[in-house]
Amino acid sequence: MQVTLKISRYNPEVDKTFHYETYTLEAEPTDRVLDVLERIKGQYDGTLSFRRSCAHGICGSDAMRINGRNMLACKTLIRDVGEKITVEPVLGLRIIKDLIVDMEPFFDNYKKVLPYFINDSPLPEDGKERLQSPEARLRFDDTTKCILCGACTTSCPSFWASDEYLGPAALVNAHRFIFDDRDQAAAERLQIVNDVVGVWRCHTIFNCTVACPREIxxxxxxxELKMALETGKLD
Amino acid sequence: MTEKSRTVSLTKRGFNFDTFMWAFVRLSALAMYLCAFIGLGGALIMGARTQMNLADIMRWMFMPNPNHVLNTNIPDIAPWTTVFWKIMGSAIVLFATSHGLYGLLSVLEDYLTEPRLRRAMRILFVLLTAVMMAIGVYIMWTS
Structure with a gap:
């Protein structure tokens, strides 16, 4: 099949603002949008810039807007998005070049929620691991799946309005540790997210849930974070 | 493994205006429904079913003011003007305006990024809400 890609282009050394360029080429319905982008870069226009790494939906590098919705290019099949495809960078972050955005504000917000395991108590007697029941593990299972692609945060209108807002990805990672019963810094993290630019900025628009390629x-x-703040209960 | 309940005390997790308002907007919404249903029940008990049309009943439900029964066939409006209904009407006014105020403040947070303008608008909205509350309660107790 023949597909036409309308791609947002921006070169900071030449352009004052972004513009679109169109490429028409052959593709299989089972090709992924990333495959087509690779082909354009390799065979048609080597200046096209985008991030990619594992190309298998794990590293989260290639989040972009495909036909107006945030998706991973490596997980999106041509047959699912049609013959006419518009590809743009995600919203809410500064464009560095073409489809590449500055992820620093995103990672700054991520770091604010202390996204790492904190437990200063001595190791168990066997010195190996802190055991956890399957039920306790299940409590935060969903939020362990985050790959930090930023598709959620950059689909959130509250984040578009202000990058002070921690954003869905940071809150997901706060959730992952707050509800982990082996961790000892839940109170500290709850204080961090208990802010007008924390959980209270979320107006349950659900864009993030729709955008998440991991279906978190x-x-x-x-x-659940809001309820934990209201009730203090983490079970 | 034994499971122990995990809780974080209020002092440790923090409590601020937004923590309070998140609970308040939900409870005030439920309170407004409760007030409306009490208004509906009261209206039916006081004879609205045969002497008021649906529009009048609805107006009474959401604002139990005796002016809303003046144009109906109800011969005696004394039961509609008691202190109880004035308190009910005042409660709806206070719940509705404070509930709506938080919505407006959230919109300001989302759409105004200039700090001084945001602060000025916050003050303006709070003052306007206070004025509307005062007018609403005044009407409730003087009409």
């Missing part, structure tokens, strides 16, 4: 129930996780 993000709005639900943020709701």
């Amino acid at each position: 129930q993000i709005t639900k996780a943020i709701g």
